[in-house]
Amino acid sequence: MPKFLTSINAISWYFLFPVIFIHFFVVMFPSVLSLLLCLTDWNGFGRINYVGLENFQELFRDRVFKKAVKHNIIWTVMFLTIPVIVALIIAYLLTGIKRGQLFYRLVYFFPYILASIVNCLIWRYIFHPRHGLGGWFENQGIDFLAKSPFAMKETALYAVAWVDMWHFWGFLVIIYLTGMYQVDDSLYEAADIEGATKFQKFRYITLPMIRPIFVLSLIIIIIWSVPTFDYVYILTMGGPAYSSEVVANHLYSQAFQRMNVGYASTIGVMMFFYVGIIVGFFAILRRMGWEV
Amino acid sequence: MNKILNIFLTFILTAFFATSTFAATKVVWWMESSADTDPTVQEMMCDAFNAEQDEVELECVFKEDINDTIRPALLSGSGPDMFDTPGASYIKIYQDAGLVKSMQEYADQYGWQDKLLGWAYNSGVFDGELYSIPKNYETMIYFYNKTLFEENGWSTPNNLEEVESLAAKIKAKGMNVYAYGSAGWQPTHEHLVGNYFNTYAGPDNVYKALIGEKKWTDPEFVEAIELLRKHMVDEGYWSGDLETYYSLDWDDFNNEFATRGSAMLMIGTWGFNVTATNFGETSDDWDWNPLPILNSQAGSAPNYQLATGGTMSINAASKNADGAAKVIDWILSDKERALKVTGSLGYGAWLLPLKYTDADFDPNIDPRQKRFLTEFAEASDSGNYGYTTWTFYPNDPGVHIWKDMEVVWAGDITPLEFMEESQRLWDQARADDALVPVGKR
Incomplete structure (x- = not known):
């Protein structure tokens, strides 16, 4: 047997082969197929007709797609601020707790391990106009939450995002906490000698020291916000009147309800490029010497 | 010794060919699942069909979101012999793609057009041939x-x-x-x-x-x-x-x-x-x-x-299409049985669009439900x-x-x-x- 076939490098590839093989057929091949399908009018079953860039032209005329993109941007901004700020504060406060910290970590992390359908049903019930808080307040003679925020077009997107954030922020607490525990104690001791306040220690020691983890969390949030789907699908189906429609929901509707698989592939390709740009942006920052 | 071996092999081969020749044709049917109705359908349709004859063995498989499940199965050229769809618009897509079998020869052979209400039969006719039959109206x-x-x-x-x-x-x-x-x-x-x-x-x-x-x-x-x-x-x-x-x-x-x-x-x-x-x-x-x-x-x-609430069709790739047609004909051939099945489901499912007459109804049927069935039949028959x-x-x-x-x-x-x-x-x-x-x- 030739020596290169038994070298350490070759053996590594043998072990990697099954994963690469599966990845090729499950991820790569459908992705490439999707790139081709966006140039067709395929309905998912029959003849495939080449339509050139017609789907892309349609995309820019599609008012629902534009609305969905806007909602995805709002969604991303919300996730980049509210859960991040809350998780940073809570994680920092938790570092000061010596006894019972595990209990808090469990409580904060618990929603993250629940299935999305469970989280959604809990909150749908809480906001139910008859059985939830609205009904309870009504019985007390108070007109508060009489209408479910999921059912009002002004609040639906924010209400769904709230539920998703409630499930997500505990995850951020855990990763920030892990980062904070890696900060060298001597830095804090030096700051104490200099008379630094708690906020100053957080601002000038903790935050810079956990920057790699912090930036990683931002990248995760931005990338995960693009295909966000389940919470919107379960709670509002993108309604009322597309007020909570996000891009992945629009893709699903086009592919599986309207049977416009070619057009849905175009939406998928746009999502792919968007994620590519985000990843490329952070790659450039890294090349410029940023610790990301 | 050789003689014993010959007898043994002959026995084995005879048993094998007899089993292959006389074994019932197996027909698999993917149905839309509903927790409330599945047990009744299994008992009164699938099990009853198997108990009444031994030519075809019917296996009913209940699936959630049948349209999402059946699509990849049909596209891959496999899937069950028979399947449900949510309605005629889906059949049109399957027919265009050649994924569903024309049932016209079976309709002619078994006289299905005479058994079904005219509008219901026509709802499954595409390009002059029958591709689906409503399971419910x-x-x-x-x-x-x-x-x-x-x-x-x-x-x-x-x-x-x-x-x-x-x-x-x-x-x-x-x-x-x-x-x-x-x-x-x-x-x-x-x-x-x-x-x-x-x-x-x-x-x-x-x-x-x-x-x-x-x-x-x-x-x-x-x-x-x-x-x-x-x-x-x-x-x-x-x-x-x-x-x-x-x-x-x-x-x-x-x-x-x-x-x-x-x-x-x-x-x-x-x-x-x-x-x-x-x-x-x-x-x-x-x-x-x-x-x-x-x-x-x-x-x-x-x-x-x-309105038709769900349809039944035969997979174009089925190797047991004749058996599947026998299943459909069995379902359409007994109005009394059909009414019994839908009656036990509260007339909310499996209400086959057959030409019912007053005599077909159970005397214990709720008069309000009977009024619907007869008035609907009269109105739809008279074009209203x-x-x-x-x-x-x-x-x-x-x-x-x-x-x-x-x-x-x-x-x-x-x-x-x-x-x-x-x-x-x-x-x-x-x-x-x-x-x-x-x-x-």
């Missing part, structure tokens, strides 16, 4: 709390003026006019749109629009949508207001109706079972009526909208019928009807803009040859 009606109506001296309405006058009286009593909600099934908006098309614009106009002789942007359709918008948004007929309508699911609104939160329930005939069950737990009585006519151009007598969106609309315009109705209710587009988009999608579907069959009126 349904229509839109309204239930009302009979006791409540009698206590208050209210009469059931027959026209728009009476509907609006009754609604005002019901609201004055602190109740909602209709119990309903879309939280469990967002596409239910299309039920309401279909009701207003058929009772305001009228079935003749809907038919003309379906076959392209009229535009969906014509005034009667736009006015029908405007009236629905007014009743939903301005008047809050359904569960009090639009937001509550969006929040209530199946259990919520059925409970609201049975507990006098609402006086009426506008729904499909699949509501018979739950209404009878819920009212059985109260001291109130219920009854039903066809939907009132809201405009004189919709005719003088109430019409029944035609309308059209539901989920049976006669192609996919894209069908989705538009329920998805974009919310946009009208939100005030983001006008009823005319809504119907213009509808017309555009219909034009596109017509150009793509994606229309579903509509029998001649």
